Amino acid sequence: MDLNYTDEQNAFREEVRDWLIETLPRDLTEKVRLGKRLTKQDSENWHAMLNARGWLAPNWPRQYGGAEWDAVQRQIFEDECCRAHAPRLVPFGLSMLAPVLMAFGSEEQRQRFLPRILSGEDWWCQGYSEPGAGSDLAALKTRAVRDGDHYVVNGQKTWTTLGQHANWIFCLVRTDPDVKKQEGISFLLIDMKTPGITVRPIVLVDGGAEVNEVFFDNVRVPAENLVGEENKGWTYAKYLLTHERTNIAGVGFSNAALETVKEVASKVQSGGKPLAENPHFAARIAQVEIDLMAMATTNLRVVSAAAKGQAPGAESSMLKVKGTIIRQELTSLLRRAVGPDALPFQEDYLDGGDNAEMMGPEHAAASSPSYFNNRKLSIFGGSNEVQRTIITKAIMGL
Amino acid sequence: MDFNLTDERRMLQDSLGRFLADTYDHETRRKTIASGAPYDRKTYEGLVELGVLGALFSEDTGGFGGAGFDIAVVFEELGRAGVIEPVLPAVLVGSLVAQDADLVEAVISGGAIATLTHAEPLARYDLNHVASRVSGGVLTGAKHHVLNGAQATHLIVSARESGEDWDKDGIALFLVDPAAAGVTITDHVNNDGTSGATVVLENVVPSARLEGGYDALEMANARATLAICAEALGAMEAAKALTLDYLKERKQFGVPIGKFQALQHRMADVLIEIEQARSAVINLAGHLDADPVTRERHVSATKNLIGRVGALVVEETVQMHGGIGMTDEYALSHFARRITMIDHWFGDVDHHLARFIALSAA
Numbered sequence: 195m196d197l198n199y200t201d202e203q204n205a206f207r208e209e210v211r212d213w214l215i216e217t218l219p220r221d222l223t224e225k226v227r228l229g230k231r232l233t234k235q236d237s238e239n240w241h242a243m244l245n246a247r248g249w250l251a252p253n254w255p256r257q258y259g260g261a262e263w264d265a266v267q268r269q270i271f272e273d274e275c276c277r278a279h280a281p282r283l284v285p286f287g288l289s290m291l292a293p294v295l296m297a298f299g300s301e302e303q304r305q306r307f308l309p310r311i312l313s314g315e316d317w318w319c320q321g322y323s324e325p326g327a328g329s330d331l332a333a334l335k336t337r338a339v340r341d342g343d344h345y346v347v348n349g350q351k352t353w354t355t356l357g358q359h360a361n362w363i364f365c366l367v368r369t370d371p372d373v374k375k376q377e378g379i380s381f382l383l384i385d386m387k388t389p390g391i392t393v394r395p396i397v398l399v400d401g402g403a404e405v406n407e408v409f410f411d412n413v414r415v416p417a418e419n420l421v422g423e424e425n426k427g428w429t430y431a432k433y434l435l436t437h438e439r440t441n442i443a444g445v446g447f448s449n450a451a452l453e454t455v456k457e458v459a460s461k462v463q464s465g466g467k468p469l470a471e472n473p474h475f476a477a478r479i480a481q482v483e484i485d486l487m488a489m490a491t492t493n494l495r496v497v498s499a500a501a502k503g504q505a506p507g508a509e510s511s512m513l514k515v516k517g518t519i520i521r522q523e524l525t526s527l528l529r530r531a532v533g534p535d536a537l538p539f540q541e542d543y544l545d546g547g548d549n550a551e552m553m554g555p556e557h558a559a560a561s562s563p564s565y566f567n568n569r570k571l572s573i574f575g576g577s578n579e580v581q582r583t584i585i586t587k588a589i590m591g592l
Numbered sequence: 593m594d595f596n597l598t599d600e601r602r603m604l605q606d607s608l609g610r611f612l613a614d615t616y617d618h619e620t621r622r623k624t625i626a627s628g629a630p631y632d633r634k635t636y637e638g639l640v641e642l643g644v645l646g647a648l649f650s651e652d653t654g655g656f657g658g659a660g661f662d663i664a665v666v667f668e669e670l671g672r673a674g675v676i677e678p679v680l681p682a683v684l685v686g687s688l689v690a691q692d693a694d695l696v697e698a699v700i701s702g703g704a705i706a707t708l709t710h711a712e713p714l715a716r717y718d719l720n721h722v723a724s725r726v727s728g729g730v731l732t733g734a735k736h737h738v739l740n741g742a743q744a745t746h747l748i749v750s751a752r753e754s755g756e757d758w759d760k761d762g763i764a765l766f767l768v769d770p771a772a773a774g775v776t777i778t779d780h781v782n783n784d785g786t787s788g789a790t791v792v793l794e795n796v797v798p799s800a801r802l803e804g805g806y807d808a809l810e811m812a813n814a815r816a817t818l819a820i821c822a823e824a825l826g827a828m829e830a831a832k833a834l835t836l837d838y839l840k841e842r843k844q845f846g847v848p849i850g851k852f853q854a855l856q857h858r859m860a861d862v863l864i865e866i867e868q869a870r871s872a873v874i875n876l877a878g879h880l881d882a883d884p885v886t887r888e889r890h891v892s893a894t895k896n897l898i899g900r901v902g903a904l905v906v907e908e909t910v911q912m913h914g915g916i917g918m919t920d921e922y923a924l925s926h927f928a929r930r931i932t933m934i935d936h937w938f939g940d941v942d943h944h945l946a947r948f949i950a951l952s953a954a
Contacts, residue, residue, distance in 0.1 A: 195601075195661045196594045197878035203593070266593065470953075473946075480949045481900075484872075484893040491871035495595045512864045582860035583853065589863060590836055590850075 197491075199270075207270050214278040217243050223279040227454075229560025231402060231544050232281055234317075234359045240281045241314045250312055251288055258296065258308050265500035268441070269493070276446030284356060287311040287318035291364050294381070294434050298422035307383070321351040321365030321384070321408060322431070329580050331366070332375045332428060336410060338367035338382060340417070345369075345382060347390075347413040353574070357393050357406035361386050366431055369424050381427035383419040390414075400563035401539060435576070442510055442575070443493040443517035448486050451524040454557060455479060458531040462555050469531060482523045489516050508588035511581035518571040518578060525565040532561040539563075595874070601665045604647055604657075608666065611642055612673035618923040621674055630743050630779075630787035631677040639677060640702035648682050653690040654697055660877030663815060664822040668873075671826025674926050676785050678740040681707035683819040685748045687812050688765060691803055695746060695767075706746035708812065709735045709768070709791050717939040719809055720760045726751040730774075730795040731766060741789025742779035744770055748802065749793065750809065760806040766798035773797070784929040810884065814891045817938045818876045821898045824934045825873050828866050828905045831927045835859065835909040838916075855912055862908050865901045872897040885951065892939070892948040899941035902931040 199207070222236060244250040252268045254260020263271065292311055295304050310316040327334040336349025347367055357363065363384050370378030386393070390413040395403035422430055456479065459470040469475050496509045529536050535554025543552045543559045552559050572578040597605065616635060624632045639645070647662050649655025657663075663683060670679060682699050685706045689695050698704035713736055715721035724733020731751045741747070747768040755762030770777060774796040779789050839850030839859065849855055876894040879887050906928045910917040917924045935941060 195597060195874070195878065197874070199593055473949075476949045477945055480945055480952065481896075483952070484897050484945075484948060485868065487875060487890075487893050488868040488871040488897055491875050492867050494593065495871065495874075498593050498595050512867055515860075516864050516868065579857065582857040585860040585863060586850075586856040590859060591840075 199266075203266060203270060206267055207274060210271055210274045211278070213247065214274060214280060217247070218278055218280055222281065226279040226281050228557060229544070229564050230546070236281060237284055237359075238314055241283065244283070245312055245314065250283075251292070253289060254292060254308075255296070258292075258304070259312050265497045266494075269445075269497045272441050273446040273449070276450045279450070284317070286320050286355070286360075286364075287316060287362075290320060290434050291318050294364075294421060294430050297433060298381075298426075298430050302418070303383070303421065316362050317356075317360045319354050319357040319360035319363045319386075319408075321354060321363045323353045324350060325352055329577055331431070332379065334366055334368060334379065336365065336367050337371070338369050338380060338415070340369070341414075343417045344414045345417060345420070347382070347384065347410045347415055349410050351408040351410075352396070352405075354393075354406045354408050355404055357386075357408055358395060358403070363408065364421075366427050369427075373425075376428040378425055379427040379431070380424050381421040381430045382415055383421060384410075384413065384415050388413050388415065398567065399569070400567040401541060402563065402567065404567075436505075436510070443489060443496075443513040444521050444571075445486070445490045445493050445517070448489075448517070448520050448524060451521065451528065452479075452483060452486060455524055455527045455531055458528065458555060458557050462531060462533060464533075469533075475527075475531070478523075478527060482520060482527065485516075486520055489513075489520060492516070508585050511576075511584045511588075514575065515572075515578045515581050515585075521571055522568055525561075525568045528557060529561045529565040532558045536562045597661070597665065601661060604643070604662075605665045605669060607642055608639075608644060608669045609672070611638060612669060612675065616673045616675065618674075618926070621676070622920075622926070625676065625785040628781075630740065630781075635675070636677040637702060639675075639679065640700075644679060645682055645702065646700045648679075648686055649690075649696055649700060653686075654693060655700055658686070660818060660880035663819050663880075664873055664877040667819045667822035668826040668829075671823035671828075671930070672830045674827065674830070674923070674930060676787075678705050678707070678743055678787075680816065680819055680823075681705060681740050681744065684708040684739065684812055684816045685746075687815060688748050688802060688804060688808055689746075689767075692767070692800075698745075704745045705740060705743055706748060707738060707740050707744040708816075709738045709741065709747040709749040710809065711735060711737050714757075717943040718758070719813055720763070720806060721758055722750050722752045722763050723757045724749070724751040724793065726753055726764060726766070726798075730797055731768065731793045732795055733793050735791040735793070736788075738777075738789045738791050740787050741770075741791050742777050743787060746770075747775075747791065749791075749796075749798065751793075763805045763809065765802040765804055765808065767800040767802060768793070768796060768798050772799075782933060784933040785926070786930075786933070807884070810888065813938055814876075814880060814887055817891050817895050818873070818880060820934050820937055821869075821876060821894050822873050824898050824902050824931050825866070825869050827927045827931050827934075828869060828902065831905055831909045831924055831931070832862060832866060834924050834927075835862070835912050838913055849912075858908050858912060862905055865904055869898055869901040872901075885954065889948065889951045892944040892951060895939055896941050896944040896948060899935040899944070902935060903941075906931050 249261055251260040252263045252271055256262045295307060324334050338345040338347045363386055365382045365384055366379050367382050368378055369380040390411040392409040394407045396405045397403045460468050462469050464472050493513055496506050500506055535558040538553050540552055540559035543550045644666055646655045647657035647666055650658030685708050699706055712723055747770055749766045749768045750763055752762050753764045774794040776792040777789050782788050840848050842849050872894040876890045879890040910928055916922055919925060
C-alpha cells in the first residue's frame with residue numbers, strides 16, 4: 195500500500211500543469227470556469243492545441259498518433275485539465291469510435307478516418323439512442339437494407355450530442371429484423387452530408403440545445419462504411435461502451451465544482467455572515483467533500499489496477515453511480531449557494547464574451563442551467579438503474 | 593501508487609483469517625457472550641500466538657508492524673469474524689506506552705492488557721475534556737466507557753495537572769495499577785457484547801507518569817479510530833456476504849428474492865458504499881503519519897463516512913433479510929450491533945462532520 199504518486203508521475207503532472215498554464219488562453223478558461231456556453235470554434239481550438247502537442251489521444255497507441263499513456267497518467271491529465279478549467283474534449287471520435295476502428299475496423303477505414311479525427315477535419319457524433327431504444331438499446335429500429343454496394347437507411351436517432359456540428363455519425367442500425375434483437379445489429383459510418391439526413395435540435399431544460407434528433411430518409415451509405423461484420427454491431431457497441439466509461443467517476447470535475455461551491459459560499463452572505471459559516475450549508479459541503487475524498491481513492495484503486503492490466507468490469511458501474519451522485523449534489527449546492535440570483539435566465543451572458551454583464555455573484559448565471567443540464571449524468575451512458583443491475587448481475591451473480 | 597498489500601501483510605491477513613474461520617464460528621462466540629464472560633481466553637491466546645498483538649507495534653518498540661496498514665489489515669479480519677477479544681486496547685494505548693519496553697513486551701506476549709482510561713461523563717466525544725485532577729501526586733476523578741477496564745492489568749489514566757476542564761494544555765497521563773488503593777472498577781457489558789467499565793479514582797497513587805499530553809491522546813485516538821473503522825469495514829463485508837447468500841437462498845413467490853429488482857438495487861448501493869468505506873479506511877491508514885492537521889482531517893472524514901455507511905449497511909441488510917435478520921441466533925444481528933456501536937466510539941457521525949468542518953476552516 196502506497197498512496198503516493200511516483201517521482202515520474204509527479205514530474206508528468208508538473209509538465210502537464212505548466213503546459214496548460216502556458217497554452218490555454220485566459221478567455222477560454224474563464225468561459226469554462228464560469229459555466230458559459232462554448233462555441234464550435236472553442237472546441238476546435240482546444241482540439242488543435244492538444245493535437246499540436248501530441249496529447250490529443252491519450253489512450254491511442256503511438257502508431258496511430260496517440261500518446262499511449264497508462265491509466266494513471268490519463269487520470270493525472272484529466273485532473274490537471276479540470277483544475278486548469280480546460281474545455282471538455284468532444285469524445286465521440288477520439289475515445290469512442292477510434293478504439294472500435296482499431297479493434298474491428300478495416301485497415302482502409304483506419305487509414306481513412308483516424309488521421310482525420312486527430313486533425314479535426316471530421317467531427318463525429320453518436321447514433322445510438324432512438325425514441326423507442328433508451329436503456330433497452332438493442333431494441334433499436336433504424337433499418338439498413340443492403341442494395342447492391344450500398345445500404346439504404348431509414349429511421350430516427352435521438353439525444354445526438356453536438357450532432358449540429360458533426361459531419362459524420364456512427365450508427366447502430368438493424369440489418370436483420372428476424373433474429374434475436376442483439377444479433378441483427380450492424381455498425382455503420384454515415385456521412386452527415388448524404389441526402390436524406392435531417393438534424394433537428396432538441397431544446398433542453400437548461401435552455402440550450404446540445405442534443406438533436408437525426409432523421410434518416412432513404413439514406414444511401416456505401417457498403418465499405420460497414421465496420422467489421424454485418425450483424426456483429428452489438429459486440430462493437432458493447433466494446434465502445436466500456437471506453438465511454440473511462441474517467442466515468444469525474445473526480446476532476448467534482449474537485450473543480452467543489453472549489454467553486456466553496457468559493458461562492460465564502461463570498462455570499464447569509465444572516466450577515468458568509469454562507470460557508472451557516473452550519474447546515476457547511477454540513478452539506480463537508481459531507482459531499484468526505485464522499486469525494488473516498489471516491490477519489492476508489493477511482494485510483496480502479497485506475498491503478500487498470501494501469502497494471504486488469505480490465506475494470508462492474509467497478510466502472512460503481513464509479514458511475516457514486517461519481518454522478520456526487521457531481522449532481524455539487525450542482526445542487528452551487529444553485530443553492532447562489533440563492534435568489536439563481537432565478538434569472540441570463541442567456542446573453544452565457545453566450546457572451548468577457549464583457550457581458552451578469553446579475554448576481556460570480557457563477558450565478560450558470561448555476562441553474564448547470565444544475566438542470568447535469569440531470570443527464572445519471573441518465574446517459576447507461577442510467578444509474580441500469581448500472582445497479584449490472585453491479586448485481588456481474589459482481590454478485592444475482 | 594500501489595493498492596496491494598505487502599507480502600508480509602498479506603500473510604498476516606491470510607493466517608489471521610484462517611485462524612478465525614477455523615476457530616471463531618458464530619455459535620462459539622455466541623456461547624461466550626451468553627456465558628457472561630468478557631472474552632474467550634483461548635481465542636485471545638491464539639491471537640497472541642499468531643502475532644496479532646505484535647503487528648500493532650513498531651519494530652523500535654518491540655513489535656513488527658505498527659503502521660496504519662498493519663492496523664487496518666488486522667482489524668478488518670477481526671471485524672469480519674466479530675472478535676470481542678481485547679485487541680483494540682493495545683492500539684488505544686500503543687503509542688502512549690511505547691516508552692515502557694517491559695509493558696509493551698507484556699502486551700505483545702499476552703501477559704498484560706493495558707487500556708486507556710480517559711473519557712469522562714461530561715466529555716461526550718470531546719477529547720480535551722478532563723476534569724479528573726492530579727494534586728499532590730494523587731489522582732482523583734471519574735472515568736467511564738473504559739474499554740475492557742475490568743479485564744485490564746494496567747490503566748493509562750488521563751488527569752489534569754493545570755488549567756480548566758476543557759483546556760487542551762495541562763492534561764497528563766499516568767500508569768495506574770487497577771489493584772491500587774482508591775481504584776473502584778465497575779464492569780458492564782455493551783450492546784455488542786464487548787466489555788466496558790466505569791473507573792472511579794479517589795486519591796490514587798499512580799505507578800508512573802508517562803510522557804505526553806493532549807497531542808499524544810489525539811494520536812492514540814487517531815490510531816484507535818483507524819482500527820475501529822477497519823473493524824467496521826470487516827463487519828460490513830461479513831454482513832454483505834451473509835445477505836448475498838440469503839438473497840440467493842431465500843425463496844418467496846416461487847423465486848429467490850434476489851431476483852427482485854427492488855432488492856438488487858438496494859444491494860448494489862450497499863456494495864458501492866462498502867467500497868467507499870474501504871477507500872476511507874485506506875485514506876486514514878495512509879495519512880496516519882501525516883502532519884497532525886492532515887491526519888485529523890482524515891480521522892474525521894473517515895469516521896464520519898464509516899458511521900454513515902455503517903448505518904446504511906446495517907439497516908439495509910437487516911431489511912433485506914426480513915425478520916430472520918433481527919434474531920440473536922443469526923450472525924447478522926451481531927454484526928448489526930457491532931457496526932452500530934462503533935459509531936459511538938471516538939466520535940460519531942455528527943461529531944466528526946462538525947469537526948471536519950472546523951478543521952477544514954482552520
